[in-house]
Amino acid sequence: MSLKVTTRNFTNTKKVDEEFEAYKKIMEEEFENYKKNIEKKWKNPIVLSQKVFVKYSNNYKARKIVDFNNTTVKIEVLRPQNYKKSS
Structure with missing residues (x-):
């Protein structure tokens, strides 16, 4: 029995990095919006x-x-x- 090992060559890592950075930016913006919504309702x-x-x-x-x-x-x-508190 032989085992064939293949490797992938990621030739376009720049594109992957750019897409990941764009994703990170969107996630950070959404998290900031989430925090702002919380701050509108809660003092702490x-x-x-x-x-x-x-x-x-x-x-x-x-x-x-x-x-x-x-x-x-x-x-x-x-x-x-x-x-109103009831007495």
Whole structure:
């Protein structure tokens, strides 16, 4: 039994690099837009990191926060602007 090994020669690495840089730029812009949407609703916006997972609802009025360092899970919901405490 023989094993045939093939290699690929990427002759157009410049194009691949350019496409990747364009993709990176789009992703960074989208992430900035995402953060701006969060900041419109929350006084203390939190975005995900390697230590914290954050999931916002579609309207950004609720969020789930998983803190892996402190092994905690927190669910937060924004109060409506016309919220009044009942006495």
